[in-house]
Amino acid sequence: MKTLLVANPKGGSGKTTLAVNLAAMLAQQGNNVRLLDLDRQQSAQIWLSRRPTQLPAVWPYHADTPSATRAGWLIIDSPAGVHGKMLARMLKLAQYVLVPMGTSLFDREAGMVFVTALKEEKAVRKERVRLGVVGMRVAPRTWAAQQIEAFYTGHGLPVVTMLQDTQAYVKAAFEGKGIVDLPVRQTLREREQWQTLMDWLSRDE
Template sequence: MRSILVANVKGGVGKTTIASHLAAAFATAGSRTVLAEVDRQRSSLGWLERRPRTAAAILGIDWTKEIGEPPKGVDRLVIDAPAAMRAKDVEQLVREADLVVLPVLPGAFDEAATARFLGKLDELKAIRKNRIPVAVVGNRLRPRTRAAERLDRFLSGVGHTVVARLRDSQLYPDLADSGLTLFDLTSKRAAEVRADWTPLLDFIRSLD
């Protein structure tokens, strides 16, 4: 089983969007996939409740009160972490992961919070010794804007692999309302936006 933790102590950076899309990408590729909800807002579980039965199956598990064991026979476990985690919570979730995916938005506040969180991660032995890689993802980017340029400068100095930059698109909230993702669609427009995810998925496959 490969376990992916999607985390950042800054709220509103798109953790649930990225967690749900990763889960759907794995499921549509034929992997037995579990999406673990740690955030008490239960956004991931709410998304799964809206997911059509005709879409690729994803099992949701509730870890909001206690982190448990994933079901047997799982190929991929995606963990949607809450914001504002305490240090001991971060350490516990990292122990469950083979990879940490860290989304960050353009903007000074998001960058500052992300830098502090990366500092906490770097204090953990498994991260510091590169046993658990951290994949940084720039999210909701608008090309050729000052915010995007600023984020590029920030990402170039974070000290971890920047694996993907995801554009800002109305498709994301529209699909979330229906329990779907870009990986559930076959349209040309969806394919164009979905291409942003290829570097991240390739990076995850390289760990297998």
């Protein structure tokens, strides 16, 4: 099972939005997708419980899932405030880590503390884990987008994509959906932004 961890200790940085949309996207592509919610708030789990059965399935992850059904993807949504041993434990599970980042100076400063800690973890040092940043709530071709790109790339961190601020994410979540489950005509720009992320995931396949 390919495992992707979504993590950023900063509360409200967009972890759950990124995690559930990734799950929906991978499911829509025909993958077997499981979602593990490590947050006590259970936001991803709530999303999952609202997911319409007629949409491509996203399954909850259970440790006793039989190995025969373990092909595909496991997406892990993590809580705010993760650090130390908990972070190391979560990293052991993952081959991909995505860090959703807001655009403010304060998002960036807090984010860099986290990324610095991540880079010191063995799994990242040994390049067993692929690490990427996702700009959250950032419109492409804006000053903020340029800042994000220049800053993280300058620190050797790929900016995998930037997801614009749109009510479509908020609305979709209420319906147990990802952006990919909404009508294509209403989500053309969002889909373009997601394509870059999906390309990044499939690059080493």
